[in-house]
Amino acid sequence: MALPKRIQKETERLMAEPVPGISAIPHEDNLRYFDVEIHGPSSSPYEGGVFKLELFLPDDYPMTPPKIRFLTKIFHPNVDKLGRICLDVLKNNWSPALQIRTILLSIQALLGAPNPDDPLAADVAKSWKEDEKAAIATAKQWTQQYAVPK
């Protein structure tokens, strides 16, 4: 199936005008499959980390949202240990007017503002709620351990 115009255009734009701290590069053999890197936002526990994600655009994109998950281990209440992300715009609040770029920005924002009230990883959320400082420290440590390029 030919690549829809929308995907072409999004890809081109991601290349031409990359968002600071975010990169998304399609696979040559599957243009619907993107390797994504998101820099952890400054003054967040994830600062300094570069998180790898995989992003896949299903056939009925943009009717359905892209499928996206963290590849890099991350300690975040809205990301489970398989890397799945709990984000409304990736679920019910998806709209075809949203794009890869906006979704990735949302994820970047999510890193800066974890929402333990709507958790995906229940254990992480619990520790976040009970001892936020310890949780942030863990997050920082995980970032150092898994996300900082060596």
Add this chain to the structure above:
Amino acid sequence: MDFAELDGPPSKRRRFFSGAEAQEDGATQQMPLAAIPPTSSPHTTPRCTSANAPPQPNGRPGAVDLGTNPVSTAFDQATFESFVGEAVSSDIISILRDHCGNNVERAINLYLDGTWRTLKRKAPPAVKIRPNLKTTTQGNRINPKASSRAPTTFHSMPESRYIGVFGAEGWATRSGSDLLKHSDIVKIERQKIQPPKTKVQSRLGAAVRRNDVIVRFTDRTGREIGRLAKETADWVSTLIDQKICKFEGVCVYAPERLRTNDTVVLQLRCSLLRSCFFGRDFQVADNRDAGLFNQGESIEEKNLRQRQVALVKLFQEINLVPTRANSAAAKHRRQELLQAAEMDDKKDKEKPVVQSRAQDNPASSPNSDENEDGQELEQDQLDALYKKAQSFDFNTPEAEPADTFAMTLRPYQKQSLYWMMAKEKDQRNKEREESMHPLWEEYTWPLKDYDDKDLPQVADQPVFYINPYSGDLSLEFPRQEQHCLGGILADEMGLGKTIQMLSLIHTHRSDVSIQARQAGAHQVASVNQLPRLPTVSGTSIALNAPCTTLVVAPMSLLAQWQSEAEKASKESTLKSMVYYGTEKSADLLTLCSQANAANAPDLIITSYGVVLSEFNQIAAKGGNRASTRGLFSLNFFRVILDEAHNIKNRQAKTSRACYEIAAEHRWALTGTPIVNKLEDLFSLVRFLRVEPWNNFSFWRTFITLPFESKDFVRALDVVQTVLEPLVMRRTKDMKTPDGLPLVPLPPKHIEIVDIELSRAERDVYEYVFTRAKRTFTANVEAGTVMKAFTSIFAQILRLRQSCCHPVLVRHLNANVDDEEAAAAADAAAGLADDMDLQSLIERFTATTDDAADSNAFGAHVLNQIRDEASNECPICAEEPIIDQTVTGCWHSACKKCLLDYIQYQTDKNELPRCFQCREPINSRDLFEVVRHDNDLDNGKSDDGPRITLQRLGVNNSSAKIVTLIKQLRELRQERPTIKSVVFSQFTSFLSFIEPALARANMHFVRLDGSMSQKARAAVLEEFKESKGFTVLLLSLKAGGVGLNLTMAKRVFMMDPWWSFAIEAQAIDRVHRMGQEDEVKVYRFIAKDSVEERMLRIQDRKKFIASSLGMMSDEEKRVQRIEDIRELLS
């Protein structure tokens, strides 16, 4: 004048044959030849014993009798006896033989009226020479070589020459005894005298009032004895007045005691005067050219008519029939001629005042087409005429254009170049046999006179010619030729008339022009080398402009002519100038004169308006051509009238102005030499100065009047004769002998557009389909298919309609272009009562009040929406948005994206929400944005194009209509002035398309079978003239044949017909000769429907015989049942 004395009793005469009255009664001297016209002497015929016998053409003795049909039966005793019914003694026979001139008719008359008794065996004639000093000096010197036109050779024809004799009645104006007796010679005189005071005054008085026609006869002393009866005098007077004939009378019978008003029987002997053969040309020429500024019926023209009538009557009376004439029998023609003349007379009486005013005041004539006379041609007559006129000979040689001509000519254009060169150089087609002019008739001069004596002859002049239509006489063979060094190029539009003329301008230059070119700037030519036209106006002579071609064209085409001329010419090989407006100040007289040959423009382009205004100026100055130093001061090398039908009204001033343009070669270009009247053609002929047709009364007599009296065939035949040598006409439909079109057609692409029926449409379709199938199957099982044919067929029809628009199914009186329409309507009534179907269709008819909506939106909203259109669609990223559609919260996306998204959400049982603001979307609150950027009414908005919102679903009623509008929109974006034709076989479907087009603000016109011919013509004219994007809605039946729609470039076939041949024919209305662009055809076919299956049927058969009318109704039905079986499978 002297006459032979004749005495003897008058014999009672009865006419058994008209020729018999030539019999002479003067028997007492046994020398019946005594009384003869005293006009010439008989030097060339020794047998002729009379001094006064006129010369005679040749020496075939006895072959032709006077005044009788030359082919009448020769005398033979058996025939004679069987005719008179008794044996006749040999004495009598021999007397008759001597006196009958070998003519059995005469012999019978002689016998039966007893004249033979007074005759005896012919004795050697007593020579009794009475020299006639007046005429013999000239009458006998014959110079066969001399042209009769040259004044120096007048004597080749005697002063007068006998042509025949006839009987006439007169009445005495005098009483007395022995005033007149048998065989007395009387003089026939035309002299105005006081109306006689007799009891017949009233009868004569009437004649006098109208016209003085009195012809009196006098005895030798000049004493008036009586007058000719009016019916004879009417025309005899004309012949005498106009110096055509002279008459001599011999008294055949007069009462011994003559009393006033007694009837006198005379024999009139008629001789044609030499003068009637000459001088006539000048007279006619004067007549024709007389009026630079004065036209209309004149006294001359009236004289002409009288002369014509008189001559015809004379020939009838003396029973001289043509030895050669074209086609129709002479007698028949004569009657018509007389009728024609009488019709004219009547008209004269009806409106003499009007006519005279028109004569007196040329300025009152209209400039335009008002007050045209003449009857309009019916279309089929016009077709027939054109068909005849355009029998183009593809074997015409080709001519190569001069090397200064920069364009390439097609073969047919080279052929016309050859033809035009030949016309200009007057190279007659040598192969063509010299044929007699169709209007002329040939007559043999009588060999014998009324007394059966040989007449003197004139060598090389055995015959003379008369044109009974004009009254012209000639001694020369009237060859059919046209002196006009030009013609009419009447190719249909699009065949390159302009280019052909330009090639002629390049290829045929005048000698002066060629010399001037060779010699550079030096002046070479001398005036004497130039052919000159005769003076056109009496007042002044136009100066030769030997290098210049004048083009007169409508103002709008001036620039086009100039640019074409430049394109067609290699650099600096053709100097052209537009003579119009400010440039008019140029002094043409000097510029184009021969002295300036090297620098004279080759081409001057001007408008009809300029011609007219200069004409008026000259008219105001009394016709002094040189006074303006403009167009009329010159005698151009060539004049070309473009769109020459501009001068179709011969009375319009523009036409008259054009007639007066002086030029050596005259051409008229027009695709329609006859717009709707034969008179249209006259004006062209008049402009071209084609003799003799440029004489209007001539034209009238011969063409208009026969035509008006319903003798179409003849009138058109003559027109053809006029046109044939004069007109070159090719049509776009013509094929070369190899079957190739003259101009190859541009390509044509046919594309099938699959139409996806909407869910709701499909519901209706399925419903109708199931019903139809059930009916069909039931009937098949019951074996009643043929009986139920109408009903089944109607259901199929409904099925096909449901592919177009579901509501059509319910239309009770659907106006269907189908032979089964009536039946269909009946069956449809059954469908209409069906409640289920009703509810299905209801969805399509729910009314929406969207008109109010679109005005309720705030302007800023609209502006915002309008600006958003150029963005990309947020869903599919198309840029700009396709079919921009907005939600109730004013967010834009492509229509398809939006609908798909709503559908997607609905399928997931979610409430549809806006893709932008996530507001719930009410699917009734979707609006399509209608842009008016290409509309005709645009132009007032300065802040971008106007838009309106259209509630979605309103024209969504039919997938075909939606697709059509969508395609037309795209088309309009791409080609803002293109024209399209939309065909459907259902006129009711056209009625649904109309409002959709109106909503999309597309200009459309409609043509269907319910319209009158006039209304159709108006529609086509509007479609043709429209300058912008225009759609023609056309019913397949009404528009399938004949129409020329080459102005359209796109064809939409909304529904398939059983046979593609019919559709192809419709497509060919657009894709035919004259089409200059690629034609795209879109066939709308509903997917997964009977329409697709119909396509398969079309493919299988390629054509159905039924559509060609080769099958009976029954066979058609069987055929259709088969089709239906397949459709419902």
